[in-house]
Amino acid sequence: MTSADVARTTIVVFVVLAVQHALLDSVRIAGAHPELMYLLPIMAGYVAGPERGASVGFAVGLVADLFLPTTFGLSALVGCLLGYGTGLATAGLVRTSWWLPPLVAAVATSAGLSAYAILGTVLGEPRLLADYLPAALAVAVPAAALFAIPVLRLVAWAVPPATPAGGAEVGGAAR
Amino acid sequence: MARTRRTRRNRGTPLTIVLLVLASISIITLDYRGDAHGVISGIKRVAHDAFSPVQSGVDAVVHPLGSFLAGAVNAGAIQQQNARLRAEIERLQGQAAAHQDEAVRLRALEELDRLPFAAGIPTVTGQVIGLNSSDFASTVTLDVGTSSGVAIGMPVVGGAGLAGQVIDVWSDGCTVRMVTDPRSAVGVRYGPQGALALAQGGGSDQLLDIAYIAPGTSMHRGEVLTTSGLQQARYPAGIPVGTVTSFSSSASSTQESVTAKPVVDLDALEYVDVLQWLPPT
Numbered sequence: 001m002t003s004a005d006v007a008r009t010t011i012v013v014f015v016v017l018a019v020q021h022a023l024l025d026s027v028r029i030a031g032a033h034p035e036l037m038y039l040l041p042i043m044a045g046y047v048a049g050p051e052r053g054a055s056v057g058f059a060v061g062l063v064a065d066l067f068l069p070t071t072f073g074l075s076a077l078v079g080c081l082l083g084y085g086t087g088l089a090t091a092g093l094v095r096t097s098w099w100l101p102p103l104v105a106a107v108a109t110s111a112g113l114s115a116y117a118i119l120g121t122v123l124g125e126p127r128l129l130a131d132y133l134p135a136a137l138a139v140a141v142p143a144a145a146l147f148a149i150p151v152l153r154l155v156a157w158a159v160p161p162a163t164p165a166g167g168a169e170v171g172g173a174a175r
Numbered sequence: 176m177a178r179t180r181r182t183r184r185n186r187g188t189p190l191t192i193v194l195l196v197l198a199s200i201s202i203i204t205l206d207y208r209g210d211a212h213g214v215i216s217g218i219k220r221v222a223h224d225a226f227s228p229v230q231s232g233v234d235a236v237v238h239p240l241g242s243f244l245a246g247a248v249n250a251g252a253i254q255q256q257n258a259r260l261r262a263e264i265e266r267l268q269g270q271a272a273a274h275q276d277e278a279v280r281l282r283a284l285e286e287l288d289r290l291p292f293a294a295g296i297p298t299v300t301g302q303v304i305g306l307n308s309s310d311f312a313s314t315v316t317l318d319v320g321t322s323s324g325v326a327i328g329m330p331v332v333g334g335a336g337l338a339g340q341v342i343d344v345w346s347d348g349c350t351v352r353m354v355t356d357p358r359s360a361v362g363v364r365y366g367p368q369g370a371l372a373l374a375q376g377g378g379s380d381q382l383l384d385i386a387y388i389a390p391g392t393s394m395h396r397g398e399v400l401t402t403s404g405l406q407q408a409r410y411p412a413g414i415p416v417g418t419v420t421s422f423s424s425s426a427s428s429t430q431e432s433v434t435a436k437p438v439v440d441l442d443a444l445e446y447v448d449v450l451q452w453l454p455p456t
Contacts, residue, residue: 017226018233023240025306027248031378032310051191058195062202066222068309069342069350072215073202080195113310120311123207126357128311131378136310 001052001160008158013060016040016151021067024143032135034143035109036151037064041079042108043148043155045086046101052159053083071123074116082112105148110141216327216343223345256443283446286334290448292401292414293332298448299323304348313356313376313441315339319449320348328409330450336415336438337361337402338447349449353441354416355381362403363416365394371403374416374435383417385433390424392431400435409454 001009016036024034040060045053061079065072086108093100113136117128205211246253263282287300301323305316319325321344329341331351339359343350352359359376363385373386385400398419404412417435424431 014226014229018229021230021305022234022236028306029248031307031313033307035310054192054195058199061199063222066219067226069312069314069352070309071203072206072219073199077196077199077203080192080199084192117311123203125311127378128357131357131381132311140310 001055005158005160009056009059012154012158013040013063016154017063017067029139030135032132032139034147035113035136035140036147037061037075038079038082038109038112038140039105039144039147039151040155041083042086042105042112042144043101043152044159045083045088045108046090046104047152047156048087048159048161049091050084050087052161053087054080055083056155056159057081057083070120070125074119074123077119078112078116081115082108085111101152102145102148105144105151106141109144110137113137113140219343220345223343223348227345227348280445283334287446287448290332290334292336293330293411293450293452296411297324297451299325299451300446300448301325301349302446303444312358313353313378314342315351315353315444317349317351317447317449318347320344320346322346323449324451325349325449326451326453328453330410330414330452332414332448332450333439333444335440336417337410338437338439338441338444340409341449351447354383354437354439355441361410361416362405362408363400364403364412365398365400365419366392371405372400372433374400377434382420382434382436385417385419385435386430388422388431388433390428390431392422394419394422394431394433396420396422399438407455411450411452 041057044056057079061076064075117133301317301319339351339353356376361374402410402414422433
């Protein structure tokens with residue numbers, strides 16, 4: 001990634017963070033709200049492959065952790081695994097279906113929330129699985145599908161696809 | 176329809192993901208053990224100080240849209256709350272106000288001005304400006320910080336009693352962990368003898384779980400639990416925390432199963448007082 005790519009990624013991260021805190025934190029259903037920050041590593045993995053997805057996920061997670069009361073580094077771990085996993089799972093797909101990004105966003109967000117709750121429980125954070133996770137899944141997963149395409153456009157502008165040694169673009173662009 | 180094709184996967188380097196995972200685990204370990212707590216707190220404070228002007232600007236622009244979305248989602252609850260507030264306003268004497276919102280705020284601020292507990296402890300009044308930043312915690316953000324004399328560990332109260340404790344602070348704001356957060360544990364007293372128990376958060380919008388009450392203990396619904404204020408306690412004594420809503424025990428249980436409702440309406444918090452009192456070290 002060039003310095004211009006890093007600058008664009010930084011802008012996207014802070015725009016999404018500002019929108020999350022200003023708009024979405026106040027939209028609460030059963031105590032849960034949409035989580036846009038999970039979409040960034042997911043779409044980075046979808047657009048640019050597992051390695052870039054992991055890097056973006058780590059950075060986004062660290063930024064998110066600065067504003068969360070839970071264990072510092074937990075979001076970074078979940079973010080890099082989420083970006084890597086999404087990139088790996090979608091690497092061979094042909095991106096011609098409009099419903100693919102929302103589907104990927106929904107599935108990956110549910111995996112990310114579950115991973116966060118499980119890892120947090122392992123670290124001693126109480127009641128994440130029983131009390132918080134069901135409401136979070138019920139609210140954040142549909143919201144992720146809803147916001148998938150706008151966030152995908154932002155991330156595609158900021159994070160260029162990785163080019164492997166053989167020259168083929170990652171992500172299985174239609175040929 | 177999407178077709179899965181065998182394209183040449185980007186094997187990339189597993190080294191990248193391994194390094195990132197190891198870095199994440201290292202950071203988590205440092206924070207969990209408390210070894211880098213001071214550094215991490217400092218970094219968080221700088222991040223909040225740097226981001227809050229941006230956040231305020233964005234909030235000013237998108238606040239009407241945010242309020243619309245929040246209202247659309249919670250329309251039923253807001254209608255009920257409005258009906259309850261109108262009934263309260265009608266009962267208030269000498270509380271004329273042009274608008275319903277101003278009357279509620281005036282009442283909330285007046286309650287904070289004459290707290291029936293925590294006498295002699297200086298306070299800082301703050302406004303709730305943000306709700307849970309995470310789906311896995313029960314916290315609020317206030318608009319008062321270190322510049323107003325707020326520090327980590329200070330209790331936060333509403334007009335009726337304990338609301339939470341400051342867990343993070345920066346120059347013009349702070350994060351408060353509510354008593355309903357599962358990580359919250361408050362030493363309380365109950366009954367005429369002042370017996371001791373522990374009030375633990377049950378999660379957002381949940382009741383408090385009261386632990387360490389012996390089976391068969393005489394209790395009644397509506398009994399008020401107040402902070403114990405024991406030596407090394409995290410809260411001063413005598414602050415109402417909750418009222419008992421249910422209690423039961425079975426033959427084989429080692430303690431009474433007791434739940435309590437927080438005395439402060441945490442869903443309707445607008446103004447709170449931060450008690451400038453710190454637990455003894």
